Amino acid sequence: MSGAETFYVTTPIYYVNDKPHIGHAYTTLACDVLARFKRLDGFDVKFLTGTDEHGQKVEKSAETAGMAPLALADMNSANFRELARILNCSNDDFIRTTEPRHLAACQALWTALVDKGEIYLGAYEGWYSVRDEAFYAEDELVAGPGGTKLAPTGAPVEWVKEPSYFFRLSAWQDRLLKWYEDNLDCVGPQARRNEVISFVKGGLQDLSVSRTSFKWGIPVPGDEAHIMYVWLDALTNYITAVGYPDTSGDFARYWPNVLHMVGKDIVRFHAVFWPAFLMAADLPPPKRVFAHGWWTNEGQKISKSVGNVIDPLSLIETYGLDQVRYFLLREVPFGNDGDFSHRAMMGRMNSELANDYGNLVQRVLSMIGKNCGGQVPEHGPATDEDREMLDAAHGLLDKVRTAMDRQLYHEALEAIWVVIRAANGYVDRQGPWTLKKTDPPRMGTVLWTLAETIRSLALLTQPFMPTSSGRILDQLGIPEAERGFESFGAAHGLRSGTVLPAPQGVFPRFVEEVAG
Numbered sequence: 001m002s003g004a005e006t007f008y009v010t011t012p013i014y015y016v017n018d019k020p021h022i023g024h025a026y027t028t029l030a031c032d033v034l035a036r037f038k039r040l041d042g043f044d045v046k047f048l049t050g051t052d053e054h055g056q057k058v059e060k061s062a063e064t065a066g067m068a069p070l071a072l073a074d075m076n077s078a079n080f081r082e083l084a085r086i087l088n089c090s091n092d093d094f095i096r097t098t099e100p101r102h103l104a105a106c107q108a109l110w111t112a113l114v115d116k117g118e119i120y121l122g123a124y125e126g127w128y129s130v131r132d133e134a135f136y137a138e139d140e141l142v143a144g145p146g147g148t149k150l151a152p153t154g155a156p157v158e159w160v161k162e163p164s165y166f167f168r169l170s171a172w173q174d175r176l177l178k179w180y181e182d183n184l185d186c187v188g189p190q191a192r193r194n195e196v197i198s199f200v201k202g203g204l205q206d207l208s209v210s211r212t213s214f215k216w217g218i219p220v221p222g223d224e225a226h227i228m229y230v231w232l233d234a235l236t237n238y239i240t241a242v243g244y245p246d247t248s249g250d251f252a253r254y255w256p257n258v259l260h261m262v263g264k265d266i267v268r269f270h271a272v273f274w275p276a277f278l279m280a281a282d283l284p285p286p287k288r289v290f291a292h293g294w295w296t297n298e299g300q301k302i303s304k305s306v307g308n309v310i311d312p313l314s315l316i317e318t319y320g321l322d323q324v325r326y327f328l329l330r331e332v333p334f335g336n337d338g339d340f341s342h343r344a345m346m347g348r349m350n351s352e353l354a355n356d357y358g359n360l361v362q363r364v365l366s367m368i369g370k371n372c373g374g375q376v377p378e379h380g381p382a383t384d385e386d387r388e389m390l391d392a393a394h395g396l397l398d399k400v401r402t403a404m405d406r407q408l409y410h411e412a413l414e415a416i417w418v419v420i421r422a423a424n425g426y427v428d429r430q431g432p433w434t435l436k437k438t439d440p441p442r443m444g445t446v447l448w449t450l451a452e453t454i455r456s457l458a459l460l461t462q463p464f465m466p467t468s469s470g471r472i473l474d475q476l477g478i479p480e481a482e483r484g485f486e487s488f489g490a491a492h493g494l495r496s497g498t499v500l501p502a503p504q505g506v507f508p509r510f511v512e513e514v515a516g
């Protein structure tokens with residue numbers, strides 16, 4: 001892999017106060033699809049996920065559960081690790097903030113910030129939300145029930161007064177604004193970028209980066225009464241995992257060519273605080289932060305108190321893994337909010353996967369199985385329609401790549417489905433079942449054109465639906481070594497005479513169980 005362009009993609013590290021739900025699965029899947037796409041496209045990829053284990057929120061949850069914080073972290077971190085496995089995620093690493101490598105990185109970053117004069121000792125007096133692990137200014141609060149004050153997220157806040165170290169965030173306002181201006185792609189999508197810029201333009205206050213009222217965290221070097229602010233600790237995971245404080249090796253290889261994928265709830269931490277911390281420590285800021293939208297369940301906000309949390313494992317059991325992977329990235333334009341409903345899931349599973357894609361593959365492969373001796377057929381001269389079909393299929397990689405580089409998964413899938421639908425139209429118009437009687441060589445050409453189209457489609461759907469796409473490629477006799485995008489296109493077209501295994505359906509229909 002040496003010499004290949006690198007691509008580093010990260011999920012947020014998830015809090016271990018709770019079990020994983022569909023929102024966590026969504027972000028992790030989005031990263032997995034990108035990581036797989038980039039690997040197939042020849043990049044040297046690192047894909048990181050993990051868990052955020054320190055702070056007051058985890059400490060309190062552990063207390064409520066009657067557990068030691070580390071015991072709670074061990075248990076829930078294992079759940080997140082298992083979720084990534086069950087989702088068939090290809091992460092190269094799984095980081096826990098309680099690991100020694102992370103302690104070393106946080107303390108080194110802290111020391112670097114102190115050495116640069118970016119951290120000073122003072123006292124914090126103001127609002128804090130444990131649920132958000134965030135400080136809020138008075139004017140950000142909203143009215144809650146009974147005259148109480150709430151964070152803008154609706155989370156409870158408490159008044160905190162304690163000695164604290166501060167990071168000179170106020171000094172970074174202009175440099176951050178210049179960073180956004182010079183790097184148009186550093187925050188996406190556009191709506192989030194605008195939101196971040198207007199927040200920074202509104203003025204930045206120095207940020208409290210240590211706490212003294214609890215113990216569960218990383219001690220401040222040289223002043224162990226202070227625990228580092230959990231967000232400074234958590235954000236640092238992204239450089240811990242590439243070996244920081246050692247800046248040779250993986251750090252030099254992957255940093256800063258990184259995409260931090262996050263939900264829109266935590267864009268401020270990633271697009272304001274994190275680049276400021278890095279620049280202040282003389283390290284390059286990330287290349288891109290992308291904030292996706294929020295899922296609701298059948299129109300309702302997903303919350304434990306409402307009791308409508310969607311368990312990704314039961315979704316997978318009900319609909320199938322690749323179906324869930326497809327649905328989540330297809331249903332909602334990435335970046336927008338979306339709603340999960342059984343009806344929508346079933347609709348896409350049946351119409352787009354079973355009818356459009358599955359049927360195309362099934363029809364073509366079974367015709368080849370029956371009429372071409374189970375071998376990739378010979379193909380004669382191409383007609384205009386054949387050429388148009390193949391050009392559409394072979395032109396897909398560029399379209400899909402452009403969409404993926406902007407995290408427009410839905411556009412990538414739509415482009416693929418345009419070709420799937422065109423291929424179904426082509427089968428109907430060419431009528432290979434009639435050609436079988438009237439013009440067998442022409443039937444061979446039509447079926448070859450379709451099989452080659454399916455090869456192109458299956459190569460491109462691999463990142464989204466790795467298992468199903470792999471099964472399609474198996475049925476086309478494509479060896480593992482020829483499934484990268486360097487094998488995409490006319491120059492690598494299907495070889496006539498290749499013996500194919502017996503075709504099998506890949507995308508089952510969802511059949512509603514009828515009571516009685």
Ligand code: ME8
Nearest residue numbers: 012013014015023024027052234235262263294295
């Ligand atoms: O914020 N819809 O962790 P967290 C879409 N530890 N995405 C959702 C979602 C929903 N309904 N609910 C959660 C933290 N997510 C910090 C991060 S990073 C250095 C530290 C996803 O466990 C989304 O990606 O609260 C969101 O940003 C993340 O889970 C929050 O996970």
